[in-house]
Structure formats: C-alpha cells, structure tokens
Amino acid sequence: VILEGSNPEIIWPSASTIGNILQKRGFVKPRKRKRGVIPPSEPFRGYDHPNAVWCADFKGDFKLRDGIRCYPLTISDGFSRFLLCCKGLSGTRTYETKREFERCFREYGLPNAIRTDNGIPFAAGSGLSLLSTWWIKLGIFPERIRPGKPQENGRHERMHRTLKAEAVYPIRSSMR
Secondary structure, three states: OHHHHHOOOOOOOOHHHHHHHHHHOOOOOOOOOOOOOOOOOOOOOOOOOOOOEEEEEEOOOEEOOOOOEEEEEEEEEOOOOOEEEEEEEOOOOHHHHHHHHHHHHHHHOOOOEEEEOOOOOOEEOOEEOHHHHHHHHOOOEEEEOOOOOHHHHHHHHHHHHHHHHHHOHHHHHHOO
16 A cells, blocks of 8 residues: 555555565565464373263264254263264254263263363363363363374274264165
8 A cells, every 4th residue: 555655657466465475585474373272181091990081072964864964972981982972963062062961971970081172062262162161160171182183082083983884874875
C-alpha cells in the first residue's frame, strides 16, 4: 500500500509474492506454530494388572446404508485387552462419550489411567478437555500419546484393525 501510493505508475507484486521472495532470500524466518494440545504424558504407566490403564479412541467414522454417520467409541483394558465398550455414537461430543465412560465405570470400576490420542473429546486446544478434567476429578490420570504416533497406543490400534476387518468388510462384500 505504501509503495503503491508513492509510485502509482508502477505495478507492484502482491504482498504474498513479496513475502515469498523475501523468504526465499533468507530475510524472513518462519514462525514456529504453537500446537494447542497438552504434551504427551511419558513415561506411560505399565499394563501390570486389570484396570491399570484403559485405552480409548474413536474408530473414525462410518457412513451407514441410510446415510447417517456413525462414530464407534472403543474402550479396552490395556492388561487383558478386554473390549469394555464398542458403541456407535452419533458424534464425538463430550456428553455422549461421558455417558459411555460412566457405564463402563459402573460395570468395571475405575482405571488408574486412560490412554488416548489428542483428538476430540479427549484433549482440547487450551489444555484439558471437559472429559479429561472429569477423569482427574475421579482420580484417573489422562495419558496422551504423541501426535501422529498411534503405535504408542498399539494394543488398542491393533484391536481397531480386527474390528474393521470383522465389522466393515463383510458388509462391503454383501453389498451389490
């Protein structure tokens, strides 16, 4: 704007083009972006007895035959690998997820920790999510894996692979 005003007869490149030129010449250093999630909680607790660590995640989303999307919430015990919950929810909202955790707590007791990824509703950009805050109030430690490292919750991810093979592929093969 300043350059255009001082020399209106010259056609100046756009601001983004000038920025790209300055960056290529080394005059501009890129800013580090802040990730808005809480850091992972390492070292992780061991799976040395039932209810030591539960693992939880959403197995993506699936479009059902009627066009409605389904978000399967899965919760498993890290020690026994017992599947505590596999419930198709209408979304990843906190209240639906909390309701399923309440049911699991009543049926199986409270774990010492719950290991999840950094997705909604398990983590929030500003720190702890409502769900994680509730867990802490119950005396449960929320464990976070590093972003992009699903192998840190490998037992649970392996169960997801089996779940998908058993639940999704047979449906595909029967569709015409």
